[in-house]
Amino acid sequence: MGHRILVAGTWDTKNDELGYMRDVIRAQGGEVVAMDVSVLGDPAFPVDISKHDVAAAAGSSIAAAIAAEDENTAMQIMATGAARLAARLQAEGRIDAAIVLGGTMGTDLALDLVSALPLGVPKYIVSTVSFSPMIPPERIPADVQMILWAGGLYGLNSICKASLSQAAGAVLGAARAVEPPQRDRPLIGMTSFGKTVLRYMVHLKPALEARGFEVAVFHATGMGGRAFENLAAAGAFAAVLDFAPQEVGNHLFGSAISAGPDRMMAAGQAGVPQIVSIGCHDLVDLVGWHPVPEQFRDSPFHAHNRILSSVVLDGDQRRAVARAISTRLGRAKGPVTLLVPSEGAHEWDRPGGPLQNKAGLEAFLAELRGACPSNVRLIELGCHINDAAFSDAALAIVDGWIAAGVLPGAAQAMRAG
Structure with missing residues (x-):
């Protein structure tokens, strides 16, 4: 047939x-x-x-x-x-x-x-x-x-x-x-950008695989976030490491590079355990060949390539992003840990980096502390998001969830296959 x-x-x-x-x-x-x-x-x-x-x-x-x-x-x-x-x-x-x-x-x-x-x-x-x-x-x-x-x-x-x-x-x-997705290991969904910007997945993916998980990394440039949300809503993930929430800001400020209004909501509604961070929260991506919107005419600007550009948000704009993230996480029905690296949210956001705005980051962190809902565990780290300390902290949370039975341990995960 x-x-x-x-x-x-x-x-x-x-x-x-x-x-x-x-x-x-x-x-x-x-x-x-x-x-x-x-x-x-x-x-x-x-x-x-x-x-x-x-x-x-x-x-x-x-x-x-x-x-x-x-x-x-x-x-x-x-x-x-x-x-x-x-x-x-x-x-x-x-x-x-x-x-x-x-x-x-x-x-x-x-x-x-x-x-x-x-x-x-x-x-x-x-x-x-x-x-x-x-x-x-x-x-x-x-x-x-x-x-x-x-x-x-x-x-x-x-x-x-x-x-x-x-x-x-x-x-x-x-x-x-077609080779349909296999359900032989619990799946962790992660959001990121390429390794020149965010690097945690290089350390985390093999470490999570050694614990018995499969890891899928989604490029958070609109459609990648959309796929991530679709799968979260369908119950595909045992947990999510949503470390690149930039699409929240993209949608908030009217960018065409959007994952839709419900970005960062599906996992929470499904009760999926979440570790969330702030990767590239300070940037809004724009279609590179579109005119820069009036609200960003005076913003620092980075042309990533001919189809994608980014602008850096100011303090007030970042505070709006912090509130939007907090509102979304406050609706979650499962455990949420917000992991905040205080020394920078992407590789361009380092001391001397081309897009660093220390005052803007401090404004964002202050708003995040004040708006963080009671169901969210907020952990601040004195490191950069691309430092090994950040990835180690995320793994420690995963290990804690395994020990508490929130996630399956390696032996259980392997037996699931």
Whole structure:
């Protein structure tokens, strides 16, 4: 039996395009489960999952969607039903991957559908608005793939066939090749930036692995933080070491490099033990080719590369970040330790460093002390975040949690595999 690919879209208006992808998948040895998310029309050929099935899965009906006389309301009914059915099909082993095609309406629905599928299940969106800033980061799952449906707004042609055939082959190839995440060891999620900026993971990763954990390090530049939050919400982590909360400030100050409004909240809501620190809290990342916003015109500036730049926050701005972090941690349902290195929060933030602002750091720390909620254990360290003393302190907390039974010990973790 070939790998089964869910092919979803409005089969009433996109029958030719969806049918073309179906044929490409079948020609390559795959199988297709066709889902129709139309409202007004009917597909030219029979499908496996009808629009009526989709609406019913949302607790509604096509008649109700039409009666709403509002295309947004109707499509949200279909999006809810499509997402529920896709999740059910995958859980029952009836599909191995999914591909969804659409314009803005279809993409809105597609984001709900693919978000319902776990990490490791190949998920593709073929869209006329792929990579558009219209798509908010919080709606993009960690491992989705997108391709621009170029020249495909109406009907088939050689331009759009190039995109459609690539997407069809890619989703089938991914279904054949994917190595889903293994749950043989407890997983620790960590946030960071590259080693030139933050270095603690170089010491911590092997040390945590020696204790029986698997460690996944997330690049906290918007989508990395989004993936981190998605997995935390799904219960993937035994603990998190959220040492690079810069995305909180990015969102607070309106940067396009955002992980969404709920950054630093999912682990706490799930009751996952957290060690949190302040890596790069003093920076806001900006799209390098965008004009610098007026509020940062006089701020120290660092061009990391042609696509990413950073500005340094002043004291008042840092105090706002401290309050935002404290508010988020105050909602946590599990144990939280806030580990604060008082000598600097990244490699550029050292004595004589190009982005150091000692007064700004002191303002941030003072606000953090005052705003720290009662459920958070605050530990201040007289070291830099990249010093071995910081990593050793984090390991001591982990070891304490192991001794207390909050986390599994090495022997237990290994037996879990």
